[in-house]
Amino acid sequence: MNIAVLGTGVTGQTIGTKLVRLGHEVMLGSRDPAKPSAVTWARDAGQHALYGTFQNAADFGEIVFNCTLGSASLEALQQAGSENLRDKILIDTSNPLDRSSEIWTLTVCNTDSLGEQIQRAFPDSKVVKTLNTVNANVMVEPTKLTEMTDIFVSGNDLDAKATVVMILKDWFGWRKITDLGDITTARSVEMYVPLWHNLRNAISAQRFNIKVVTS
Amino acid sequence: MNIAVLGTGVTGQTIGTKLVRLGHEVMLGSRDPAKPSAVTWARDAGQHALYGTFQNAADFGEIVFNCTLGSASLEALQQAGSENLRDKILIDTSNPLDRSSEIWTLTVCNTDSLGEQIQRAFPDSKVVKTLNTVNANVMVEPTKLTEMTDIFVSGNDLDAKATVVMILKDWFGWRKITDLGDITTARSVEMYVPLWHNLRNAISAQRFNIKVVTS
Numbered sequence: 001m002n003i004a005v006l007g008t009g010v011t012g013q014t015i016g017t018k019l020v021r022l023g024h025e026v027m028l029g030s031r032d033p034a035k036p037s038a039v040t041w042a043r044d045a046g047q048h049a050l051y052g053t054f055q056n057a058a059d060f061g062e063i064v065f066n067c068t069l070g071s072a073s074l075e076a077l078q079q080a081g082s083e084n085l086r087d088k089i090l091i092d093t094s095n096p097l098d099r100s101s102e103i104w105t106l107t108v109c110n111t112d113s114l115g116e117q118i119q120r121a122f123p124d125s126k127v128v129k130t131l132n133t134v135n136a137n138v139m140v141e142p143t144k145l146t147e148m149t150d151i152f153v154s155g156n157d158l159d160a161k162a163t164v165v166m167i168l169k170d171w172f173g174w175r176k177i178t179d180l181g182d183i184t185t186a187r188s189v190e191m192y193v194p195l196w197h198n199l200r201n202a203i204s205a206q207r208f209n210i211k212v213v214t215s
Numbered sequence: 216m217n218i219a220v221l222g223t224g225v226t227g228q229t230i231g232t233k234l235v236r237l238g239h240e241v242m243l244g245s246r247d248p249a250k251p252s253a254v255t256w257a258r259d260a261g262q263h264a265l266y267g268t269f270q271n272a273a274d275f276g277e278i279v280f281n282c283t284l285g286s287a288s289l290e291a292l293q294q295a296g297s298e299n300l301r302d303k304i305l306i307d308t309s310n311p312l313d314r315s316s317e318i319w320t321l322t323v324c325n326t327d328s329l330g331e332q333i334q335r336a337f338p339d340s341k342v343v344k345t346l347n348t349v350n351a352n353v354m355v356e357p358t359k360l361t362e363m364t365d366i367f368v369s370g371n372d373l374d375a376k377a378t379v380v381m382i383l384k385d386w387f388g389w390r391k392i393t394d395l396g397d398i399t400t401a402r403s404v405e406m407y408v409p410l411w412h413n414l415r416n417a418i419s420a421q422r423f424n425i426k427v428v429t430s
Contacts, residue, residue, distance in 0.1 A: 103399055109406070110320050138430075147428045152410075180413040184318055188410040191324070194403035198395040199427060210425040212414060213362045 004029055004061025006054055006076055008038045011093060012067035014136035020045045022171055029057025031079065058084035063091065063163075064125075070096035070114050071107065074121060085125040089160045091167075092118055092186075093131040093139070095193050104197045106190060115154060115186025126160035128153055129186040130168065133196060135206045142209070143173045149209035150176045154185040176212070219244055219276025221269055221291055223253045226308060226351040227282035233355035235260045237386055244272025246294065273299035278306065278382075279340075285311035285329050286322065289336060300340040304375045306382075307333055307401075308346040308354070310408050319412045321405060330369060330401025341375035343368055344401040345383065348411060350421045357424070358388045364424035365391045369400040391427070 005016045006029045019026045027050040028038045038051035050060070058064055058080035068076040073094045077085065096107040096114040108114055115129035130153045131139045142149060151174050155161045161179055168174040180188065200206055220231045221244045234241045242265040243253045253266035265275070273279055273295035283291040288309045292300065311322040311329040323329055330344035345368045346354045357364060366389045370376045376394055383389040395403065415421055 103402075105325050109325050145428050145430050147426075149428050178414070178417050180417055185413050187318075188413045191406040192410045194325075195407045198400050198403045199393070202393050202395055203427070203429065205429055207430040208427055211362075211428050212418070212423055213360050213364050213426050214418065214420055215360050215422040 001025070002027070002060050002062050004057035004064040004080075005067055006057060006064065006080060007067035007069070008035050008041065008051075009067065009069070011136040011139070012065070013037070013041050014140055015065055015067055015093075016041065016049065017045050018140035018172065020048045024048065025060075026050065027052055027057040027060045029054040029080065031076070054080040055084060061088070063089045063167075066090060066092045066094055066118070068094060070094040071098070073114060074117060077118060077122060082122055082124065085122050088125055089163055090118065090122065090125045090127045091131075091164060092127055092129045095132050095190055097193065104194055106193070109187065109191050111187075113184070113186040113190050115190065116183050119156065119183045126155065126157040127183055128155035128157075128160050128164040129183065129189060130154070130164060133189050133192055134209050137207055138209055140172050142175075145207065145209060147211055148175045149211045150178060151209075152178050152180050152185075152189050154180050154183055154189060156182050178212070216240070217242070217275050217277050219272035219279040220282055221272060221279065221295060222282035222284070223250050223256065223266075224282065224284070226354070227280075228252070228256050229351035229355055230280055230282055230308075231256065231264065232260050233387065235263045239263065241265065242267055242272040242275045244269040244295065246291070269295040270299060276303070278304045278378075281305060281307045281309055281333070283309060285309040286313070288329060289332060292333060292337060297337055297339065300337050303340055304378055305333065305337065305340045305342045306346075306379060307342055307344045310347050310405055312408065319409055321408070324402065324406050326402075328399070328402040328405050330405065331398050334371065334398045341370065341372040342398055343370035343372075343375050343379045344398065344404060345369070345379060348404050348407055349424050352422055353424055355387050357390075360422065360424060362426055363390045364426045365393060366424075367393050367395050367400075367404050369395045369398055369404060371397045393427070
């Protein structure tokens, strides 16, 4: 499948590499048509790894991963172009973080979320929020943790969520996937991120996740 | 030990009953000097179970649990009186929830928290935020879940946190207790509550908690 990955940071490269290894054609998109980090990634990741602008990538992909920084996501998606995102599944892994001070804060929360903002800005796309609660390595290699942990999906389109659940399960190896509900539930997974950050500091590790345990 | 439990709802009664069974003298405090739910609780919980006003309870307790609704906590603590809370450990289990609509929101978050508001309002008390991430039953019976899960403490006073860790461990049975840092980290555990609420809806259960799993 042709897949667009918007964003050339650690998350974009990690997901892009995983998808190439699974046999997909992947185009990493950025503002710059030949961003050095994307060029290097494509050279190292093999012949199915491509790069281009946000617009090139969105046009190329049948499915689109948003792996840009939350602070840049809406602008990146505008550059990608609503016509190139129309009717497509848009998997949103981003977080609306302000990391300018030691205590991370969110630029939107509580009564709105970045996931909702994206869905409102691109009403003809099928936004599914997922994977934003874990580090990039855990996103694509959940089985490397010592136990199976939980991942969540939020979105308005049931078919799109079913496809994303298949991707999480069959491609990335997730086993415990909980559908939290419509895109408004993106608020809760984004608001979890400050706890993720405090846990990261407390346990001095980035590769971790939470497992939901019942009685 | 003489312990004050402010709030006569499910959380206050559950914690109060557990403390009485552990052999402590417990006074449940409320606005009303003889609130029916507190009178009934005291009659059923045995001779070490007392009730009174917020002020009576805070004066009585060597340690104070805040189990009032977050929306009423600051007022309840004002009624308890700063002189009765001075130098005492104030264990804050409350959440600043607005439950007036189907989607729960917080009345304070992101750049402040109820834990911090309480600490600022009562600078001579030692506020330790904990237990707000689980249901009342799980608070005092964590071992009834199928696996040991995680609980968190936030607060400025290290000795107070050490005492609270002892209470969580020796009295309530918690084994995995993570010190997240000073009282500003209360933001993150309060902001986790919307995810708790969505999980509760998704799994149709209230008795659950999260376990942190590493690589």
